[in-house]
Amino acid sequence: MPAAVTARISPARSTAVAARVGILLGIAVAICLVTGLISHWIQHPPAWFWWPAHPVWLYRVSQGAHVISGVVAIPLLIVKLWSVFPRLFARPILGNPLHLLERGSIAVLVGSMIFQLVTGLLNSAQYYPWRFFFTTTHYALAYVAIGALAVHLAVKLPVVHTALARPAVEPSADSGTASRRVVLGAAVAAAAVAGVAVAGQTVPLLRRISVLAPRSGEGPQGLPVNRTAVEAGVAERARDAAYRLTVTVGERTAEFTRDALAALPQTTATLPLACVEGWSVSADWSGIRVRDLLGAVGDYTGGDAVFRSLEQGGLYSRSALPESHVVAADSLIALRLNGEDLDLDHGYPCRLIAPTRPGVLQTKWLSSIEVR
Template sequence: MNEHDRAAPVPTTKPPAAHEDSPHESELLLPGVVTEKISPARSAAVASRVGIVLGIAITICFVTGLISHWVQHPPPWFWWPANPVWLYRLTQGAHVVSGVVAIPLLLVKLWSVFPRLFARPLIGSPLRLLERGSIAVLVGSMIFQLVTGLFNTAQNYPWEFFFTTTHYAMSYVAFGALAVHLAVKLPVVRAALARPAAGSESPPDDAGVASRRGVLVAAGAAAVVAGVAIAGQSVPLLRRVSVLAPRSGEGPQGLPVNRTAHQAGVSEEARDAEYRLEVIVGDLRRQFTRAELAALPQTEAEVPLACVEGWSVSAHWSGIRLRDLLAAVGEYRGGDVEFRSLEQSGLYNRSVLPQSHVVDSSTLVALRLNGEELDLDHGYPCRLIAPTRPGVLQTKWLSAIEVRA
């Protein structure tokens, strides 16, 4: 057999690397004119990599959100430390920043997988049906959580439901749907991660198709910009560049105000010369005028005021240590302490402080803020300040303090 008698090798073709995990036209229930324009960057490689970062952001947001809810509405088993004093500032700041960072990542993720939503068959096996159902629940719940959470940072509530409980309940739905989705898609993710995401650039064309690398860089940049744009409300160094931070230290005495004395309807009572703070310890009770409170030994503490919307500001407080004030009435033998406000209505006109915070040296009945007498909107004549607590539980315009039996 001579050289010319040998069979010529059969040429093989391999699609460009950028198309290896992109859906083929025949796989989609879409018109050909549409599928021809689908960017190769809309691939499992991009979706998997963006999805990993998105999953991390959602996990941080979910865990810190649970902490915030449990601090405000503690179940019997929950314990939250009084130190370090900046702990709630960190967790709640991370909650809001991770939620905002997740927004551009979710948009890129949806962009990358959108054509696959029309892949054949639409229903198929029970596993595929589970996958489709988890995607629908995941996308719907995530959009709901991120949008309502973003509105909450600006204290804007254009809906009828109570945000706190609804947001808390939906967090389980969103995280559960994410877990199911990851379990179903794990083989696809592992296969996609085994290939380089940007080993080959997408071929240029008239439509200017973005490369996978370009999409990943753009997604990362958008996530960083979004995070920085909101992080300044809890990170002082970023305050000047956080253009989307709704709270950044503006307000009387350098602190923002969520609820004013006028809104609470306490302006006259707080200024009343007959004001008294009642302190109850067991069967003993005593009433203090503001002058008597000011005459007691005063203590100073640097405690940040941190709110559920994500903003926090360091502040210098001075007043009476709570444990010293209780001792001036009777012997404190442990237990939670309830604080009641002059405000008669509202969701947070009272709060309960656990024993670990009651005995902490940074917990004050504050009379002064940043070297000045408390502003009326910050709780004059006196307010509670305790470390690692959200602002809604730092009861203002105190009328009574009672040790629970």
């Protein structure tokens, strides 16, 4: 870059700042990536994937960390781009193959990062101003970002190493320009404020100061609701006196009215309802253990159980509960929530609630359970 241009760039827009902010950004992105992959694999499990049923708060922490780290990454990415922006237009724009590879990786990396963080933030607020399906697109672009980041690091690692090893020279106090320490401090402070602003939907102690948390614990019976019975089109059938829950275990099938379910031995468990948008709320759920209900119908010898909702169609009108969760003592067919009958919007007449599961897999308004 010409010396005349370099002289006009603030010393705070330095490789040293970019490298240090990049490290913080890399940590946030790594946490976001790993926890995001875990959430996706829980919902769409590969054959090799296994997720434990305990501790009960595991998914709550994992997905909360996913959303918080994603939000924290936003101000860090802004500062990172600010620090390198003038140098993105240094001559030559393309240059030799290595320089071309670097520029290409930067373009793909910046584009995919902005897309992932912006769409992820809008998803946490359940706002979708696009036509593509968020989950699969978000998952696919994560691998694009990983690839671009790997190429970028391979090209830039020597530069980063040199920048971190070299002593920082701060501008004089009367120079009128911000120091590197001020910029780094502002980046860290902005990231911390952004994280706290949404962390309350996962961490109850921060709920009152998390001004940007989309979910705060408000809703029927003290729990938020993403999808109401009216929106799911099940309100009439859920209240129907002819309602029956059909349970199939092997070759045996039985039907239960809600009163029949209530007459079976009941268990109460304190479990968090944790959703992919990052919010979670603990509650007391009462109902029949899944394993006990299956045992009342037939001889459960293992395997996943498939739960279907009264909702017709839709991606989450059914879910599969892994065997490790089926046999867990706190996996319930819930009839009551916080000492009251389930609210219609929380799954009345009965719903699945199991530990360490995303809310979209805690099937509401159950119509059938099947183990073959």
